[in-house]
Amino acid sequence: MRRNKARLVTKGYMQQQGVDIDEVFAPVTGMELVRMILPVAAQEDWRVQHMDVKSAFLNGELQEEREMMECLGMSDLGLLTNYLGIEVRQYGHGISLCQSFYALKLLQKNGLENCNPCCVPMEPKLKLIKASTSPPVDATAYHSIVDAPRYLVNTRPDMAFSVSYVSRFMAKPREDHLVAVKHILRYIAGTLEYGV
Incomplete structure (x- = not known):
């Protein structure tokens, strides 16, 4: 059952x-x-x-x-x-x-609680492709990092597009995809108290 x-x-x-x-x-x-x-x-x-x-x-x-x-x-x-x-x-x-407590735990889990925050969830005009030539990264770790911000979107609609965008690369994540995810985490660090 x-x-x-x-x-x-x-x-x-x-x-x-x-x-x-x-x-x-x-x-x-x-x-x-x-x-x-x-x-x-x-x-x-x-x-x-x-x-x-x-x-x-x-x-x-x-x-x-x-x-x-x-x-x-x-x-x-x-x-x-x-x-x-x-x-x-x-x-x-x-x-x-x-979800500030959840967001802080997410940052701590990924070692980014003291990172330099950024003011936008994704670099403007960022283009990521599935057939990227950058080195591959561990898919399980990528899933774990991307899934947590997906839950944050419940109270953070400002991140919906960027989190959805990096979720497209779950099958074969590459280094440039992971850099984009870490950029989202740096945005979260600067906006811990945001919500609806």
């Missing part, structure tokens, strides 16, 4: 995909929903609460009788201040989102 599925608590039975269950649904809030709800909450001056809902249930018809235990509980964790590494600040006039 796939991750993030609702839990079924039974006594004495093993669940088998396709035999006992065909589909399991877990009500998990995705980033798309959060990006839709927070602007509405900000516009309407609503306060967004952080709730922890614990539940285990089965939704569907069973062919045989099963003994089941349903767990349901909810606890209020106060105003939403952090969601999946995104810092949420709620003011009387709106909501701001930032």
Whole structure:
């Protein structure tokens, strides 16, 4: 079964995909929903609460009788201040989102926390090609470096184009591609507190 599925608590039975269950649904809030709800909450001056809902249930018809235990509980964790590494600040006039802690950890992981920052995410008119003649770089390391800024784009639309551009070269990254990625990281270093 796939991750993030609702839990079924039974006594004495093993669940088998396709035999006992065909589909399991877990009500998990995705980033798309959060990006839709927070602007509405900000516009309407609503306060967004952080709730922890614990539940285990089965939704569907069973062919045989099963003994089941349903767990349901909810606890209020106060105003939403952090969601999946995104810092949420709620003011009387709106909501701001930032990932400065995540960005700082990204820079530290790549040894660039004390680098010289730059003021643009990509050099103007930069042209990168897949068939570059520069030396190849480790693809796994390149993926790791590029994937982290891709998550930052959730609160940093100013980097969307440049991160998307360097993501095109994941299959066979070259030295000039890596230089462009490091330029993005230097931009992040100079704009840690940026957000939406």
